[in-house]
Amino acid sequence: MKIVVVGKGGREHALVRALAESPGSPELFCFPGSDAILESARPVPADGLESLVEWMGANAIDLCVAGEESYLVKGEGLANLCEKAGIPCWGPHLQSAQLEASKEFAKKFLERHGIPTAKACACATLEEAVEAIGGRYPTVLKFDGLAAGKGVAVCMVEEEAVEFLDEVFVKQRFGPGRVLVEDFLTGPEVSIFAAIVDDQYLVFTPARDYKRLGEGDVGPNTGGMGAVASRRLVSAELLAEIEQDIVQPTVAGLIRDGLPYRGFLYFGLMLTPDGPRVIEYNCRFGDPECQAVMPLVKGDLAGFCLAGAKGELRPDLISFDEGWSVCVVLASAGYPESSRNGDVIRGLDQLGEARVYHAGTRRNAAGDWETQGGRVLAVVAGASTRQAALAAAHTAADRLAFDGMQRRRDIGICNFED
Numbered sequence: 001m002k003i004v005v006v007g008k009g010g011r012e013h014a015l016v017r018a019l020a021e022s023p024g025s026p027e028l029f030c031f032p033g034s035d036a037i038l039e040s041a042r043p044v045p046a047d048g049l050e051s052l053v054e055w056m057g058a059n060a061i062d063l064c065v066a067g068e069e070s071y072l073v074k075g076e077g078l079a080n081l082c083e084k085a086g087i088p089c090w091g092p093h094l095q096s097a098q099l100e101a102s103k104e105f106a107k108k109f110l111e112r113h114g115i116p117t118a119k120a121c122a123c124a125t126l127e128e129a130v131e132a133i134g135g136r137y138p139t140v141l142k143f144d145g146l147a148a149g150k151g152v153a154v155c156m157v158e159e160e161a162v163e164f165l166d167e168v169f170v171k172q173r174f175g176p177g178r179v180l181v182e183d184f185l186t187g188p189e190v191s192i193f194a195a196i197v198d199d200q201y202l203v204f205t206p207a208r209d210y211k212r213l214g215e216g217d218v219g220p221n222t223g224g225m226g227a228v229a230s231r232r233l234v235s236a237e238l239l240a241e242i243e244q245d246i247v248q249p250t251v252a253g254l255i256r257d258g259l260p261y262r263g264f265l266y267f268g269l270m271l272t273p274d275g276p277r278v279i280e281y282n283c284r285f286g287d288p289e290c291q292a293v294m295p296l297v298k299g300d301l302a303g304f305c306l307a308g309a310k311g312e313l314r315p316d317l318i319s320f321d322e323g324w325s326v327c328v329v330l331a332s333a334g335y336p337e338s339s340r341n342g343d344v345i346r347g348l349d350q351l352g353e354a355r356v357y358h359a360g361t362r363r364n365a366a367g368d369w370e371t372q373g374g375r376v377l378a379v380v381a382g383a384s385t386r387q388a389a390l391a392a393a394h395t396a397a398d399r400l401a402f403d404g405m406q407r408r409r410d411i412g413i414c415n416f417e418d
Contacts, residue, residue, distance in 0.1 A: 333404025
């Protein structure tokens with residue numbers, strides 16, 4: 001089997017590793033990839049989506065796996081172009097990927113299909129947003145489009161809201177777009193992932209990520225500073241409630257709205273005192289949740305994704321480890337406002353059984369790994385208990401170092417009662 005994985009970050013590195021471990025040793029390619037991914041996959045000589053799809057057709061690629069969300073909504077959309085070329089794609093069509101690309105689109109979808117979520121108001125100007133907030137704090141502000149995980153601000157006081165609205169409407173940090181002013185919800189968060197094939201789905205291992213930069217969940221929002229994954233993260237009763245009230249209505253809503261979907265769908269949930277509420281959808285696996293979940297997936301992931309892309313859900317091809325997985329992210333100096341490149345990474349040969357996924361690295365002229373991005377590495381370890389998994393992950397992370405490194409030492413500890 002010949003597979004192309006589209007993307008270049010830590011999530012795609014984890015997907016490539018997981019696909020490579022599938023039976024049959026599939027032949028892997030990547031676009032655009034990274035130095036780390038190229039150790040497991042060959043590069044595709046393309047300069048854009050059209051040339052990528054043309055190359056896949058000419059080289060008899062069996063499956064395209066969409067990792068990075070931006071390619072789903074660029075131009076005609078990756079999955080749409082693949083369909084035209086007759087190439088199975090594990091990833092949703094452009095029109096369906098609006099669930100992630102537009103917060104306003106997603107909110108209207110949720111409301112239309114009666115799926116529990118926070119109330120929100122869409123605003124086109126700074127003045128409209130201030131009026132919608134109406135002096136009520138805390139409040140949640142969401143940029144309508146894609147923003148690499150940085151387009152959401154939980155504002156506890158007015159000054160934080162003013163700063164975010166200035167970034168969006170005055171400085172246009174994320175480009176032109178509207179803002180959702182949303183009610184503030186309370187409770188622990190959990191990430192649910194479903195593999196959706198038309199009107200069927202399979203729920204993968206739940207996870208919990210850590211968005212704030214600092215320990216104790218303080219500081220600015222980031223793309224994610226770590227994650228914990230386990231089938232035991234939520235009770236069977238709660239998972240059944242989530243499926244009944246959120247997952248099933250979402251799948252039915254996609255069908256009802258004529259939105260074709262074959263791929264992973266991420267449900268970001270808040271477990272409020274009134275029940276689970278959808279915070280956001282992502283039309284791919286989460287990052288860094290993917291790095292935590294993939295080591296728990298056993299069996300033939302490549303065959304599962306290929307069957308799904310062709311319209312057949314095959315849960316018999318994979319299974320899930322019942323243990324725990326903890327992912328610790330190491331970020332560069334200045335992140336998330338900026339990132340510093342070129343700091344040499346030390347200790348990669350001392351990790352033992354822990355896995356490391358590269359998110360923002362490159363090989364320098366001397367052959368050493370160095371930083372090239374905000375989130376640099378994800379260190380992942382698993383065990384039968386959460387305490388053992390977090391000890392292994394943090395011990396492995398202790399062996400890594402680079403100048404300016406930022407890290408949370410409470411991943412797997414914060415937001416748990418013990």
